[in-house]
Amino acid sequence: MGLNGTSGQGLGVSEISGEGAGLNEIIRESRVARGRRQRGSGENKAFLHNSFLTVARQLSGIAIGFATAVVTARYLGTDGQGIFSLAILLPTMLMLFLNFGIEVSTVYYIGRKEESLGTIYKTNVMAALVLSVVSLLVGTVIIWLASEAFFGATPISLLFLCLSMLPVLFLNIFLQSIFQGKQDFKRLTGVIFLSQSLTLLLMCLLVIVLDLGIMGALISTVSGHVTTLLITWYLLRSSYGLRLKGSHISVAYLKKSMVYGIQNHLSNIATFLNYRADLMMIALFVNSAAVGIYAISVSVAEQLWFLSRAVSMVLFPKISSLNSEDERNRLTSVVGRCVLALSIVGGLIFYFMSGWFINLMFGADYAVGALALQLLLPGIILGSLERIIANDLSGRGKPGIVMKVSFITVSCNLLLNLLLVPRFGMIGASIATSTTYTISSIIYVVIFKRLTGVAYLNFIILQPDDWKLLAGYFRRKVRAVG
Secondary structure, rough: HHHHHHHHHHHHHHHHHHHHHHHHHHHOOOOOOHHHHHHHHHHHHHHHHHHHHHHHHHHHHHHHHHHHHOOOOOOOOOHHHHHHHHEEEEEEEHHHHOOOOHHHHHHHHHHHHOOOHHHHHHHHHHHHHHHHHHHHHHHHHHHHHHHHHHHOOOOOHHHHHHHHHHHHHHHHHHHHHOOOOOHHHHHHHHHHHHHHHHHHHHEEEEEOOOOHHHHHHHHHHHHHHHHHHHHHHEEEEEHOOOOOOOOOHHHHHHHHHHHHHHHEEEEEEHHHHHHHHHHHHHHHOOOOHHHHHHHHHHHHHHHHHHHHEEEEEEEHHHHHHHOOHHHHHHHHHHHHHHHHHHHHHHHHHHHHHHHHHHHHHHHHOOHHHHEEEEHHHHHHHHHHHHHHHHHHHHHOOOOOOHHHHHHHHHHHHHHHHHHHHHHHHHHHHHHHHHHHHHHHHHHHHHHHHHHHHHHHHHHHOOOOOHHHHHHHHHHHHHHHHO
């Protein structure tokens, strides 16, 4: 009996001990789950906050951009607008073609925390200076040998003035990417807003008051970029303590940065050609006045991308810093369907107001561009989804997919523009570009589905939880303001 009693007593202790261990395990799991929910909630709030800041900046940028476009359109005329657009195209193309994706790599590796911030900073400065010198040499050769073929009636003096922006452009994109990598969108959006505001003020002074024409518009643009660089440099120094003297250049980091970045770089080149092949084709087959009118139509239509640009800027470093595939899939799905829904609403507004708006803001000479704008809208709307997925893929470390899709779509765009622009002018360019954006977006949606397994409807159609998330965020903002 003693044995049985002992055995029974031992069994009872074991059961109690097991129950206690099970209870402790449940409590621990509950705490871990609660911690995950709190972290997830905090990350969602931070993501929404950063997106809100960037959207606000994009909206202010749209307002300033429209005001700037009104000044150049009304005071430069259609020919002057065309020359202005072509002149600033040269440094933009050179910077894009020769930056090797270093700014994208900066965001990616800051998110991965694989290099010190000081090393990235000094290496980026060195890379910017070297690449700007190379770009200046290439640009000089292009101007002397082929300025008439590529830039029509644009004076050589204006082309060289724009070319002088190159060192500033390289430094700006390489250094501002540090803010993006750190997810410091408050400073990043502030810098860009101040730059745009100064450019507009100088435009009003030099173009309207002093009547300096195209030269005044270009001086204003150059001055805006220089001011942006000075503010960026100061903020990086004061906020993060980044100094050239206390940092070192890492050749090893530069190599791996370029290996990752080159794929994004090639896709960016293809994307730029995708976005601007129409302008170059119109310049080649029509005239500078048509370029000016079409450039205004495109700039108005592309404002619909303000939301996808803003959210993508926040999404890329966020995806880079996440380790869970489920979290990445969930975040991109929510962002994709919200951005698409809002872009559709915005596109309908743009469609019905385009003619009235262009005539009111830019004058009767540009009214013919309303149809071109309307034809661009389907591709622009779907293109917002393309940008979200492309940034998701880059954040996952898969820039090669983005590069391949970009080459497919740019080939399609060039072919369609060659077929349609000589016959239909800017209307043909709109059809070609809109069709290409649509094809590209469909390809990206299929790739995302196969990569993540997320159902098409879950990625494209708004869900009830989306409304709750957005409504809760804005309620908190309203209470905070109140």
